[in-house]
Amino acid sequence: xxxxxxxxxxxxxxxxxxxxxxxxxxxxxxxxxxxxxxxxxxxxxxxxxxxxxxxxxxxxxxxxxxxxxxxxxxxxxxxxxxxxxxxxxxxxxxxxxxxxxxxxxxxxxxxxxxxxxxxxxxxxxxxxxxxxxxxxxxxxxxxxxxxxxxxxxxxxxxxxxxxxxxxxxxxxxxxxxxxxxxxxxxxxxxxxxxxxxxxxxxxxxxxxxxxxxxxxxxxxxxxxxxxxxxxxxxxxxxxxxxxxxxxxxxxxxxxxxxxxxxxxxxxxxxxxxxxxxxxxxxxxxxxxxxxxxxxxxxxxxxxxxxxxxx
Ligand SMILES: NC(=O)c1ccc[n+]([C@@H]2O[C@H](COP(=O)([O-])OP(=O)(O)OC[C@H]3O[C@@H](n4cnc5c(N)ncnc54)[C@H](OP(=O)(O)O)[C@@H]3O)[C@@H](O)[C@H]2O)c1
Numbered sequence: 190x191x192x193x194x195x196x197x198x199x200x201x202x203x204x205x206x207x208x209x210x211x212x213x214x215x216x217x218x219x220x221x222x223x224x225x226x227x228x229x230x231x232x233x234x235x236x237x238x239x240x241x242x243x244x245x246x247x248x249x250x251x252x253x254x255x256x257x258x259x260x261x262x263x264x265x266x267x268x269x270x271x272x273x274x275x276x277x278x279x280x281x282x283x284x285x286x287x288x289x290x291x292x293x294x295x296x297x298x299x300x301x302x303x304x305x306x307x308x309x310x311x312x313x314x315x316x317x318x319x320x321x322x323x324x325x326x327x328x329x330x331x332x333x334x335x336x337x338x339x340x341x342x343x344x345x346x347x348x349x350x351x352x353x354x355x356x357x358x359x360x361x362x363x364x365x366x367x368x369x370x371x372x373x374x375x376x377x378x379x380x381x382x383x384x385x386x387x388x389x390x391x392x393x394x395x396x397x398x399x400x401x402x403x404x405x406x407x408x409x410x411x412x413x414x415x416x417x418x419x420x421x422x423x424x425x426x427x428x429x430x431x432x433x434x435x436x437x438x439x440x441x442x443x444x445x446x447x448x449x450x451x452x453x454x455x456x457x458x459x460x461x462x463x464x465x466x467x468x469x470x471x472x473x474x475x476x477x478x479x480x481x482x483x484x485x486x487x488x489x490x491x492x493x494x495x496x497x498x499x
Contacts, residue, residue, distance in 0.1 A: 190214075195291035196477035196496070199251045201242045204481035209474065212253065215287060215295040217266035222298050224278060225263040226498040228314035229255040229289035229474070232347065233484030233494075240284035249285070254481070255496065256282050258289035259304050259313035269298045279304040279313040279456070281321070281447040289314075290477055290496055302452035305459040312459075312466040315347075315493035320455045320464070322424065322445040323351035323400075327359060330441050331398040331420045335360030340392050340414060343402035344380060345370045345491035348424065350467045352400050353378040358463050366392050370491055378465065395419065401428075412436050467492025474498045 195212035217223040235241050235254060243249055259279040262272055272278065280301035282288045287295075304313040326348075327333045339356040343349040344365030356363045357379030364382040365375050372383040384390045395416035401408055404425030409432070415421055417437030421428055426442065433440035458464040469490040472480035480494055 193292035194474065195253050195287075196255075196474060197251045197253055198236075201248070201250060203236055204478050204484075207254070207478040207481060209477060212251075212291065214293050217264050217269075217295050219267040220269060220298055221266040221295050222262050222269060222272055222278075222301055223264035223266075223293055223295050224258060224260040224301070226258050226260040226289050226292060226294055227310035228259050228471075229291075229496040229498055230257040230314040230316075230318060231255050231290075231480060231484075231494050231496060232318060233481065235284075236481065238284060244285040253287040253289075253291050253294075254477075255288040255290040256284055257314060257317040258282065258294060259308075259310040260289075260294075260498075262301075263293065266298075272298055272301065277304045278302065279317055280449070280452060281317045283447070290474060290498075292498060297447075299449050300447035302449045302456060305456035307460045308456075308466060311468060311471050311495045311497065313456075314495050315466050315468060316351075316455055316459065316464075317447075317452060318445060319347040319493060320351045321448060321451055322348045323355050324451055324455060325443065325445055325448075326400050326422045326424070327352060327355050327398070330422045330443055331400065333359045333361050333398055336362070337397035338362050338364070338395070339398045339400070340394070340396040340411075341365045341380075341400050341402070342392075342407070342411065343367070344375050344378070344383070345467075346402055347469075347493045348402045349400075350378055350492055351464065352402065353380050354464050355458075356398075356400075358458065361398070364392055364396070369488060374467075374491060398422070401425075412438065412440075469494045471495045471497050
């Protein structure tokens with residue numbers, strides 16, 4: 190058995206369970222690629238998701254976290270077309286499989302696309318999950334049209350920073366609500382109006398689309414910000430259909446889907462300068478536990494946190 194180094198958890202829990210250790214190297218099956226990981230993006234909440242720890246409802250520990258990466262194709266399974274060993278790629282790993290916090294990963298070939306030429310590995314690794322979430326929220330689920338008023342709640346977070354830029358790219362008028370941090374940065378990303386909730390300000394609706402990346406008790410306040418016919422999209426938990434219907438709006442929750450075509454779109458937006466990737470911090474893989482713990486730090490830098498693998 191070939192071994193590699195990986196960040197793993199043997200018991201379900203938080204960052205305190207993560208250990209840097211040798212692990213069996215994964216081999217690609219039919220339709221899969223093996224990738225030598227250069228960098229792995231993390232989502233702080235992923236250790237709270239059932240699928241990180243289970244498959245088909247069953248415990249699957251030990252697990253390797255991180256569901257997004259950049260790296261180089263190192264082996265191809267049978268029936269993989271359009272990719273070659275040596276290609277610089279980026280993409281996602283299914284939530285219920287061992288992830289990217291390792292020297293090597295295996296993922297379905299249709300979860301992978303060529304990385305943007307203009308981005309570093311760290312930047313590319315920060316793009317797939319949050320970028321696809323923002324893209325799918327605003328296109329597939331909210332159907333944002335040119336000229337519409339869009340509110341992004343949490344605009345300096347991993348998803349929110351992409352959402353501001355994508356909403357702008359789609360031709361929307363963008364308002365964002367942030368909790369401290371740089372209003373100037375949010376404007377640079379494309380927000381026309383920035384509301385910092387820490388000084389008691391509230392967004393001035395109504396909006397055609399509200400993307401709530403924060404959720405929690407504040408979600409109740411968002412229904413009243415929608416205009417009739419407006420669309421609310423949430424990422425943390427399903428919204429109340431009754432409260433949305435009461436203001437004549439619709440509301441949807443979804444889970445991001447890997448999509449190679451959309452990854453190609455995001456890479457090309459990055460290469461044309463329409464999409465910037467904000468990096469909050471980067472850590473060597475061996476310090477992966479500290480990387481996950483950094484999510485609990487108030488006032489951390491905006492954007493995504495990334496593990497540097499090699
Ligand atoms: N459904 C899906 O497919 C999917 C996909 C990806 C992510 N998610 C979920 O989406 C959420 C966001 O993910 P993320 O990676 O973007 O998280 P993140 O990087 O932690 O970003 C959240 C941002 O919102 C800010 N914030 C917190 N409370 C706020 C408030 N009341 N008003 C305005 N801004 C506020 C945070 O500021 P601070 O720095 O001050 O905390 C941070 O900038 C997470 O719950 C994640 O699990 C879901």
